[in-house]
Amino acid sequence: MATSPKNYESGADGAENPLVAKLGTVTNLAPRDRLALIDACRDVREVGRCRDIMKDGEKPEHVHVMIEGWAARYKILPDGARQITAFLVPGDFCDLNMTILDEMDHSIEAITHAKVAYVPHEEVKALSRRPKLVRALWWATLVDEAVLRAWIVNVGRRSAYQAIAHLFCELHIRLSNVGLAAARQFDLPVTQEAIADALGLTPVHVNRMLQRLRSNGLIQLRQGTLTILDVSRLRQASGFNPSYLHVKQRV
Amino acid sequence: MATSPKNYESGADGAENPLVAKLGTVTNLAPRDRLALIDACRDVREVGRCRDIMKDGEKPEHVHVMIEGWAARYKILPDGARQITAFLVPGDFCDLNMTILDEMDHSIEAITHAKVAYVPHEEVKALSRRPKLVRALWWATLVDEAVLRAWIVNVGRRSAYQAIAHLFCELHIRLSNVGLAAARQFDLPVTQEAIADALGLTPVHVNRMLQRLRSNGLIQLRQGTLTILDVSRLRQASGFNPSYLHVKQRV
DNA sequence: CGTTGAATTGAAAGTGATCAAGGCGTGTGG
DNA sequence: CCACACGCCTTGATCACTTTCAATTCAACG
Numbered sequence: 374m375a376t377s378p379k380n381y382e383s384g385a386d387g388a389e390n391p392l393v394a395k396l397g398t399v400t401n402l403a404p405r406d407r408l409a410l411i412d413a414c415r416d417v418r419e420v421g422r423c424r425d426i427m428k429d430g431e432k433p434e435h436v437h438v439m440i441e442g443w444a445a446r447y448k449i450l451p452d453g454a455r456q457i458t459a460f461l462v463p464g465d466f467c468d469l470n471m472t473i474l475d476e477m478d479h480s481i482e483a484i485t486h487a488k489v490a491y492v493p494h495e496e497v498k499a500l501s502r503r504p505k506l507v508r509a510l511w512w513a514t515l516v517d518e519a520v521l522r523a524w525i526v527n528v529g530r531r532s533a534y535q536a537i538a539h540l541f542c543e544l545h546i547r548l549s550n551v552g553l554a555a556a557r558q559f560d561l562p563v564t565q566e567a568i569a570d571a572l573g574l575t576p577v578h579v580n581r582m583l584q585r586l587r588s589n590g591l592i593q594l595r596q597g598t599l600t601i602l603d604v605s606r607l608r609q610a611s612g613f614n615p616s617y618l619h620v621k622q623r624v
Numbered sequence: 625m626a627t628s629p630k631n632y633e634s635g636a637d638g639a640e641n642p643l644v645a646k647l648g649t650v651t652n653l654a655p656r657d658r659l660a661l662i663d664a665c666r667d668v669r670e671v672g673r674c675r676d677i678m679k680d681g682e683k684p685e686h687v688h689v690m691i692e693g694w695a696a697r698y699k700i701l702p703d704g705a706r707q708i709t710a711f712l713v714p715g716d717f718c719d720l721n722m723t724i725l726d727e728m729d730h731s732i733e734a735i736t737h738a739k740v741a742y743v744p745h746e747e748v749k750a751l752s753r754r755p756k757l758v759r760a761l762w763w764a765t766l767v768d769e770a771v772l773r774a775w776i777v778n779v780g781r782r783s784a785y786q787a788i789a790h791l792f793c794e795l796h797i798r799l800s801n802v803g804l805a806a807a808r809q810f811d812l813p814v815t816q817e818a819i820a821d822a823l824g825l826t827p828v829h830v831n832r833m834l835q836r837l838r839s840n841g842l843i844q845l846r847q848g849t850l851t852i853l854d855v856s857r858l859r860q861a862s863g864f865n866p867s868y869l870h871v872k873q874r875v
Numbered sequence: 876c877g878t879t880g881a882a883t884t885g886a887a888a889g890t891g892a893t894c895a896a897g898g899c900g901t902g903t904g905g
Numbered sequence: 906c907c908a909c910a911c912g913c914c915t916t917g918a919t920c921a922c923t924t925t926c927a928a929t930t931c932a933a934c935g
Contacts, residue, residue, distance in 0.1 A: 448777050451863040456777040473762045478770050478868035511724045514765070519729050521772040526699050526707040529779045529824025533923075564881065573780025578923055580882060596932095612702040617729035784891070815913065829891055831915065 390414060391463035391551040392438055392490075396509040398550045398620050406505055413500060414438055414490035420483040426467060427481045435491040437467035442487025443562055447570065448479045457571040458524065459517075460484075460544065460563070464551040469497070469514060485562045512619070519617040528573045531611070534582045536572045538611035541592065541599060546618055558600040641665060642714035642802040643689055643741075647760040649801045649871050657756050664751060665689055665741035671734040677718060678732045686742040688718035693738025694813055698821065699730045708822040709775065710768075711735075711795065711814070715802040720748070720765060736813045763870070770868040779824045782862070785833045787823045789862035792843065792850060797869055809851040 390411050396402060402410075417440055420426055426444055427433055439461050446459040446467075458479065461467060467481050472494055483489075500506045523543065527536045544561070548554035565583065566576040574582075586592045591607045593600040601607050608614075641662050647653060653661075668691055671677055677695055678684055690712050697710040697718075709730065712718060718732050723745055734740075751757045774794065778787045795812070799805035816834065817827040825833075837843045842858045844851040852858050859865075 446773070448773065450777065450781055454781045456781040458773040458776045470762055470766065473759055474766055474770075474870050476867075478870070479773060508724055511721055515721065515725055518769055518772065519725075521769065521776065522697070522699065522709040522730060525709045525772065525776055525779060526701065528776060530701055530705045530707040566881080575924055576882085577884090577925080580884090581923095584883085616727075619725050619729070817913080826892055827914085828893080828916090832891090835915085 391440060391553075394551045395464035396506075396513065399512050400505055400509050402505060402509070406503055409500055409503060409506065413492045413496045414440065416491045417488050418491055420444075420487045420489055422483055422486050425480055425482050426487075426489055427477055429478065429480045430476050432476045433468050433471050435493055436469055436471070436497050437481075438490040438492060439463050439465045439467065440488040440490050442483060442485040444481050444483050444487060444489075445567060445571070446479055446481050455570045456573065457567065458521065460571065462544070462548060462551065463553060466513060466517075469510065484564075484567055516619050519619065523617050524571075533572065533574050533578055534585060535611045536574075537568065537579065537582050538586060538591065538607050539613050540568070540572065541601065542604075542608050542611055542613040542615075543618070545601060545604075546615055546620065550620060557602070557604060558598060560597055561594065561599040562597045642691060642804075645802045646715035647757075647764065650763050651756055651760050653756060653760070657754055657760075660751055660754060660757065664743045664747045665691065667742045668739050669742055671695075671738045671740055673734055673737050676731055676733050677738075677740055678728055680729065680731045681727050683727050684719050684722050686744055687720055687722070687748050688732075689741040689743060690714050690716045690718065691739040691741050693734060693736040695732050695734050695738055695740075696818060696822070697730055697732050706821045707824065708818065710771065711822065713795070713799060713802065714804060717764060717768075720761065735815075735818055767870050770870065774868050775822075784823065784825050784829055785836060786862045787825075788819065788830065788833050789837060789842065789858050790864050791819070791823065792852065793859050793862055793864040793866070794869070796852060796855075797866055797871065801871060808853070808855060809849060811848055812845065812850040813848045 390407075392414060393402065393407050393410050396410070397407075420442075426437060429448070441463055444461040444465075444467065445457045446461060447455055447457045449455050461481065467489070468477070471477065501510065520543070523539075527539050531539060541561075545554055545559060548559045553559060564576075565579045568574075569576045569579045572579070583592075583594060587594065589610075590602055591610060593602060641658075643665060644653065644658050644661050647661070648658075671693075677688060680699070692714055695712040695716075695718065696708045697712060698706055698708045700706050712732065718740070719728070722728065752761065771794070774790075778790050782790060792812075796805055796810060799810045804810060815827075816830045819825075820827045820830045823830070834843075834845060838845065840861075841853055842861060844853060
């Protein structure tokens with residue numbers, strides 16, 4: 374329900390596969406590259422809501438790619454508190470190249486019912502032999518890193534009100550990249566508690582700031598659908614600058 | 625002055641070059657690999673304190689490696705606030721593979737007088753042809769990412785007191801990896817303001833929490849030298865778990 | 876129509892921010 | 906050689922954004 378396949382801009386550019394769509398936002402992938410990616414994602418498995426896709430301490434046997442639904446990368450503190458360090462949407466890697474490390478240092482949970490592609494490591498290696506794809510994969514890694522840095526800024530130096538607005542601006546673009554956002558709206562199948570865990574806030578406070586965002590006429594949020602009423606005003610309010618996402622400007 | 629070359633465990637394992645020392649903590653590098661790394665770092669330049677090593681919006685011409693001194697990766701917000709997203713110490717890359725992106729989305733500043741190696745991109749490519757080194761370089765990238773995630777947790781879910789303690793625990797290990805920390809102490813040539821910018825706090829509050837850390841007998845901090853009076857108590861106080869640094873346990 | 880998870884609302888308490896001033900050490904210039 | 910300046914660390918008092926704790930409303934569902 375939360376993740377009805379709306380596919381706003383589906384036919385855009387081979388957006389059947391979100392990974393292809395995402396990587397397509399930076400390079401013009403050759404047909405063979407696309408096919409290789411699609412083929413690598415052939416083993417798709419379903420994961421129930423609130424189920425861990427991967428647990429802290431595990432050594433992943435595959436590389437996981439989000440195909441449908443949302444997931445959250447998170448860490449649990451000794452006192453039980455939870456911090457989400459990333460929202461994973463279709464097209465995102467859960468653990469690219471994590472084989473190199475001994476074990477996961479955090480967990481990943483499906484926050485909606487999700488479909489995840491299980492890609493064998495050899496397959497990734499094979500993909501890496503295609504020059505365009507290595508670059509694209511590196512691009513994805515570097516952007517993930519940039520998103521982490523922006524996340525730190527968000528949590529560290531922005532007010533709760535701004536941080537939430539900023540998060541929405543980011544998700545808007547990232548979802549656009551995979552054809553899952555319209556010009557001003559997208560599915561946001563995320564509880565206020567998850568937003569709180571992502572931004573280091575309490576659910577109560579998130580609720581209040583959302584109300585303020587609404588009453589200021591910046592957003593509308595109902596039944597898991599977020600509508601940005603005034604994109605430029607929301608960006609300005611949060612100090613959002615999309616450059617860190619390194620996308621060929623389209624939004 | 626702040627960064628006197630103490631080289632606590634210098635002769636450890638070819639620690640003349642901090643990059644070699646760091647990568648040596650995960651793989652047994654072949655002599656030829658070490659030489660290749662050392663050779664790649666031949667062009668070392670000095671950077672004055674408070675000078676930018678790289679500015680937001682630039683396209684780096686080289687890959688930069690910290691050889692001596694400290695630097696900070698940071699972003700400036702529209703309102704002028706600053707958030708540091710990483711401390712770079714000897715052995716750290718400033719911008720590995722950043723060529724793939726169009727331009728820097730943040731800046732890097734030397735926070736002490738520093739020595740930085742300028743490595744041409746081709747040189748990095750050449751290094752990547754050595755299987756052990758590619759792995760080691762990937763390891764470094766993945767650990768950098770893990771550090772970013774831990775940073776988010778620090779800023780988002782820990783109290784100021786805990787966050788500062790946690791930061792010290794992390795730096796302790798990272799500096800040990802490059803032979804720049806003794807069992808219980810290391811140079812910390814960082815102002816309280818920098819710590820504040822790193823953790824999303826105010827200098828005033830950092831000052832107060834440092835005092836508390838001191839009066840609780842956990843640390844001693846004088847003239848840029850931090851002494852951890854009780855390593856395990858400091859780790860416990862901050863909920864520090866070193867696993868995210870993915871080091872062959874030595875500390 | 877009762878159950879359940881999530882969203883709301885209220886009041887009180889706190890951690891950390893702000894604003895302002897004073898102390899300290901060091902390097903520089905008269 | 907001492908005075909002054911500058912950067913950084915300290916300290917105090919006050920303010921406010923967020924948290925806590927608790928209770929209530931809502932909406933989807935079986």
